[in-house]
Amino acid sequence: MKWRVPVAVASGLALALIAAARAEQGSQAAGSPAQAPAVRSLHVQGNVWMINAGTVNVAVQIGDQGVLLVDTGPEGLAEAILTEVRRLAGDRPIRYIVNTHSHRDHTGGNAKIASAGKSIISGNFAAQAGAGAADAAKILAHEQTQVRMQAEGPDGVPAAGWPTDTFFVAKDAFYFNGEAVELLHQPNAHTSGDVIVHFRKSDVIAAGDAYINTTFPVINREHGGSYAGIVAALNRIIDITVPRDKAEGGTYVIPGHGRLADEADVVDYRDMATIVRDRVGDAIGRKMSLEQVKAARLVRDYEGRFGASQGTWTTDAFIEAAYRSLSPARPAAGAR
Numbered sequence: 001m002k003w004r005v006p007v008a009v010a011s012g013l014a015l016a017l018i019a020a021a022r023a024e025q026g027s028q029a030a031g032s033p034a035q036a037p038a039v040r041s042l043h044v045q046g047n048v049w050m051i052n053a054g055t056v057n058v059a060v061q062i063g064d065q066g067v068l069l070v071d072t073g074p075e076g077l078a079e080a081i082l083t084e085v086r087r088l089a090g091d092r093p094i095r096y097i098v099n100t101h102s103h104r105d106h107t108g109g110n111a112k113i114a115s116a117g118k119s120i121i122s123g124n125f126a127a128q129a130g131a132g133a134a135d136a137a138k139i140l141a142h143e144q145t146q147v148r149m150q151a152e153g154p155d156g157v158p159a160a161g162w163p164t165d166t167f168f169v170a171k172d173a174f175y176f177n178g179e180a181v182e183l184l185h186q187p188n189a190h191t192s193g194d195v196i197v198h199f200r201k202s203d204v205i206a207a208g209d210a211y212i213n214t215t216f217p218v219i220n221r222e223h224g225g226s227y228a229g230i231v232a233a234l235n236r237i238i239d240i241t242v243p244r245d246k247a248e249g250g251t252y253v254i255p256g257h258g259r260l261a262d263e264a265d266v267v268d269y270r271d272m273a274t275i276v277r278d279r280v281g282d283a284i285g286r287k288m289s290l291e292q293v294k295a296a297r298l299v300r301d302y303e304g305r306f307g308a309s310q311g312t313w314t315t316d317a318f319i320e321a322a323y324r325s326l327s328p329a330r331p332a333a334g335a336r
Helices: 011-029 075-089 110-115 124-129 143-155 227-240 263-285 290-296 300-306 315-326
Strands: 039-045 048-053 056-063 066-070 094-098 138-142 165-167 171-176 179-185 195-199 204-208 252-255
Touching: 039 075, 039 252, 048 075, 048 252, 056 075, 056 204, 056 252, 066 075, 075 110, 094 110, 110 138, 138 143, 138 179, 143 165, 195 227, 204 227, 227 263, 227 315, 252 263, 263 290, 263 300, 263 315, 290 315
Parallel strands: 066 094, 094 138, 138 165, 204 252
Antiparallel strands: 039 048, 048 056, 056 066, 171 179, 179 195, 195 204
16 A cells, blocks of 8 residues: 555436435425434445435445445434444454545544444554554545644544545555555545545446535535536546446446436536536626626526525535636735
């Protein structure tokens, strides 16, 4: 393993998830008590499963060497996710957790799930690590993810859930459960520390929030995200994926949120993102203000599929993030 900085398909499932979400929303609107989101799993192909926990997806690779998770979901669902992992994997130990980025809906379960695992420590390092060092799974991430977690302090993921190993290069990889696992840093996409995980033999990609298919792209500018980075990430996923001949499938893509996808799904989403980018960019070039762009409803043909008028990521929030991300950078005060 080349860790650079060690530190101490299913349309049926998609319809079922949509129906469950609508039923849950309806019961809450009617005043009935909110129920914990269901945790479901789907075998994707090869060694990889997808666990859907509420609105978040967790990828799980299972084999003779143990279990690797990509993200751990929100803290409140950690026990349910752990139960589902044990149901799928039996007594195989959890060895690794890979975080695609720092946000707590993907990393909130880190501490609990890591503490249920076992690291592989051998050779001279075993003595240096000390007693108890192997009594938890390793948490792997890009160094920007660790920096973000540390910056959030007590309001974020507890220190027990921070990465134990980080990397800073464009690509890192290791071999686990009979296949190469590639960690591809996709800078300044959803955040500054996004990682796309490619299980090469299983032919599955876990994309994190660099690709979702439930809303317009979520550009977290506060955490280093950008529109250009999102489009670059989508194009990188498309470069890796290969469709099955004259059929659905081939390389499967597990989004951070939404249904299991293949290359055609990502291409459709990339095309939408590119068209919207060009529309907003043209409006900026014509000196339209943010309010004028919002009033022009440049994404009205996509609102029915990806838009929202309430919640954490509304259509207006997306347009504002796109407008600010695509606007030319202003020179610093006093600069010539």
